[in-house]
Amino acid sequence: MNDWTWRYEGYDPARERLREALCTLGNGYFATRGAAPECTADGVHYPGTYAAGGYNRLTSTVAGREVENEDMVNLPNWLPLRFRAHSDGTADTAPETAWFSPDAGGLLAHEQTLDLRSGTLTRDFRCEDAAGRRIRVQQTRFLHMADPHLAVLRTVLEPENWSGLLDVESGLDGEVTNSGVARYRDLAGRHLTGVTTGIREPDTVWLHCRTTRSDIGIGMAARTTTTPQPASSRLEPGTAHTRRLLLLPAAPGRPATVDKTVALHTSRDPAVGDPLQAVLDRAGQAPPYADLLASHRRAWHELWERAELDVPGEAGRILRFHLFHVLQTLSPHTAGLDVGVPARGLHGEAYRGHVFWDELFVLPYLNLHFPEVSRALLDYRHRRLPRACRSAREAGRLGAMYPWQSAADGREETQEVHLNPRSGRWLPDHSRLQHHVGSAVAYNVWHYCEATGDTGYLQTRGAEMLTQIARFWASGAEFDPALGRYRIRGVVGPDEYHEGYPDASAPGLDDNAYTNVTAAWVLTRALEVVRALPEPRRRQLFEETGTDPGEPDRWEEVSRRLYVPFHRGVISQFEGYGELAELDWDGYRRRYGNIRRLDRILEAEGDSANRYQASKQADALMLGYLFPPAELAGIFRHLGYELDDDTWRRTVDYYLRRTSHGSTLSGLVHGWVLARVRRAEAWEFCLEALKGDVADIQGGTTEEGIHLGAMAGTLDLVQRGLTGMDPRADALVLDPAPLPELSEYCFTVRYHNHWGLAMRLSPGQLRIDVPASDEPPVRLVLPDRSVTLDPGESCTLELTEP
Structure with a gap:
């Protein structure tokens, strides 16, 4: 690990839900827990997606009386993506081998890395099926910080000791409930109704539904593209699930790459009349993976600067x-x-x-x-x-x-x-x-x-x-x-x-x-x-x-x-x-x-x-x-x-x-x-x-x-x-009381219209830099003195022991 990454080595089912919460990715509009894409909600995993302000009310019977609760709704799951080695390597034979699951055995190595600087979650693992075929997998996901209605999942699959075809299934799941908290599970938790699914050729599946009482319309579309081109492909709408099935050639040194680009809109969004049409347009017009990642990283860079x-x-x-x-x-x-x-x-x-x-x-x-x-x-x-x-x-x-x-x-x-x-x-x-x-x-x-x-x-x-x-x-x-x-x-x-x-x-x-x-x-x-x-x-x-x-x-x-x-x-x-x-x-x-x-x-x-x-x-x-x-x-x-x-x-x-x-x-x-x-x-x-x-x-x-x-x-x-900073209308009041364990650090703030006003606290000193601008001076008030700094000026204040 370093200052910008959090790494989790190994697979620990007992702590999987904790890691899912800590590896959640979001952009202020919606967020998705860091769940494995091939897993559904069970005692180990809970893939939840939530839109800010997306609530719905349900009635339950508790202790003999009717009780209403309003919940932030678990939205349809956009993550589903699973894979397996094709049974005999031919495109016309129905596969019989099991889909990979980390809970079914065969997991040889597993590591997750949360990159704070770029807002990405990467999962590297190796697995082996019952026939001894090994696959190396790398998955990277992000919820776009520049376009808050987009999410992206890239999966790279590389056989290690064999060559042939891979079955890949990429879809959307509307059969979700709010069941992530054990003590709430006796209460009503099915917030979605009217789930319909469909396809848009050549590579997109979609899902539309509404919340039962708040009547929020939810549209979701997933476009799945691959390198190389699939040996076969078909789109399958279902009642509450929709998916794209792919057969991809792969070999050692020649991995298959699957890019899943997902769009989400709700009827609460401004300037959106039809959430379904909005997501189909947005997913269809989304740039390629490399461009999306670059613009996402730029947006995060701007946040970290502020x-x-x-x-x-x-x-x-x-x-x-x-x-x-x-x-x-x-x-x-x-x-x-x-x-x-x-x-x-x-x-x-x-x-x-x-x-x-x-x-x-x-x-x-x-x-x-x-x-x-x-x-x-x-x-x-x-x-x-x-x-x-x-x-x-x-x-x-x-x-x-x-x-x-x-x-x-x-x-x-x-x-x-x-x-x-x-x-x-x-x-x-x-x-x-x-x-x-x-x-x-x-x-x-x-x-x-x-x-x-x-x-x-x-x-x-x-x-x-x-x-x-x-x-x-x-x-x-x-x-x-x-x-x-x-x-x-x-x-x-x-x-x-x-x-x-x-x-x-x-x-x-x-x-x-x-x-x-x-x-x-x-x-x-x-x-x-x-x-x-x-x-x-x-x-x-x-x-x-x-x-x-x-x-x-x-x-x-x-x-x-x-x-x-x-x-x-x-x-x-x-x-x-x-x-x-x-x-x-x-x-x-x-x-x-x-x-x-x-x-x-x-x-x-x-x-x-x-x-x-x-x-x-x-x-x-x-x-x-x-x-x-x-x-x-x-x-x-x-x-x-x-x-x-x-x-x-x-x-x-x-x-x-x-x-x-x-x-x-x-x-x-x-x-x-x-x-x-x-x-x-x-x-x-x-x-x-x-x-x-x-x-x-x-x-x-x-x-x-x-x-x-x-x-x-x-x-x-x-x-x-620890700085005793108290921003007031006429002055920035300071009364530092640093702890020995936190006595030296720096940060920037925006005070009134002074962007990037920098402070560095060190033992016995506080340095302040006011960025150049046309704004009025900044008045600093300490317990024993006051100082006025013009934009572009700096000063180092000697501190007395608190």
Whole structure:
């Protein structure tokens, strides 16, 4: 391996699905798992293809009741390509030998190489059939990064110890279901209907179908060409499968090459009337393999230039791998789509492809490299603002209540029950009470506009979202005369272990610190935006959103008097957290080893995580992830509390001992926070965040889809976390706190309209190069000084020990 390649040697059926997820290829429009083309879905393999935003809704019977779920649809499989040595070497005899399968024996060697620089997956292997005939195979695939509707698979077949004919079958498979996650398999998963297939002479097969309820039309066409020309060829349409059958001459030193060029369109695509006609045209007019590969590589080269990141060692190699998967899910092509940030990428079916709060960890990175993508992801939320307002009204609140899980139309998609695979029981799911997702939307609006200088967005769509989210928080805050403060009751924080109080009849918690503090921040930012608007625009905004002119006064009051609970000198995760029982952590680790999913363990024992001071992931500590120390202290002062360094350190220590890290985001947040509180311990958590997916530390979850928020968050850790970079409208604030293990690296960012602003961090120094342009100077603000650089200038700043 090197910094740009990931190589997997040997064939390991037990880890095949993990490799399929990690070797997924995509271009922002669609993605395909790294499954072997000759294999169908079974206990070892799962060839899934997913289009961004392609959802469908089905109804299932669960625990005696009807339950609806909306899933990101597994599309028809374009990969199928299988081969075998022809039975007797003549074109007119039906072959009898078995098609090659890696699971049927005869595999002599196997290697997969994922090339990050060029976005290709290459598979090299040797096999032997029952008659002792050996074949060397090389397959290369890519999903085109310049033309996002194309995918290409090249297969080179070379006999080693014989000469003769090869049978090759290349096709499309519409007989697919959503069955990639074991705990969902009892639920309905057949999303495609009306599958029809056909042929277009001389070399193309096609497939057309629709989703059952969202009625998305899907067209797919595959053109298969060969060198040398086939001895015979025929096209065979089927009911749900269509294929081209080829008989190819080959010999040692004279391989047969099969190129399969596939086009995909859906009825959601702009400027496409008929997806089937569109794919037939696109596949038919696609350039030859060499030209497609060259243009694909150029497109990837341009992406890497915009996202330049040079971190030495193993950490840098993993970071580049993370960046590769972020770019495959959210490429510049995403800017033209109506899609959000799928928590598990386009890499599998976990979480049903839903959009949670993961953009909170993704957009800060994209803002400084691909702001057009960030803006499109914010537009996904803005288009669903009316639905969020409807949800708030139905809950008796003003403003907008964004769903914890979102998909096609913005309604709440969180399941009402979930399966504990350890106990086999279906349990109520109350995670829809994580209303803090609205604060995440507001946070992303604000920071996108600060990083880009896009005041036009802030004054229009951004102001609409901020206003409606502020209205939601203000209307839901209840005044408690005994405390003299406002309280937010009946919510769930980021820690999903706690959905209610022990033995309570109703779900929800009171005064989750993360929820209340971020709500106060949203109210303050909304006030700032509204007051800065020109009077005509402010009047228009209030009319559009139904905001009474007196409401901002309530925002001001609530933003200053929201209650934040404390106990024993630390911030309480929620009111009453400190009164819960302590858990025997050592005892559970001795009994179970891995206790990341402690909630499932406790439920299987007839107990509940609600009873214990035990958190799944960072909750109160998330505040230190979102806000730099000085800003966080300022928010608490605004609320009338004093948050000094000692209180924050005690808070960090307290929850560090009581967190099981059952989420891949937990290590990231703890590493980020500890870098400024306990530097000696930070690297352990940073390393966990880096290895979360590549080592599958959650124990089998990565095969269901990568964890996109954690991957993007590690990129942002080196971009903003360790440099203390805080892009603002009037300055680039820096407060470096490098770790010994990550003390020297460089990267570029796009700040406002300064493209390719370069930063190099080294022990004791930070060098900044502002590229030449006609843009205004860049003001840099550090804790002890400020510097202004004109375009074309550079400076090296001496750093003091943090």
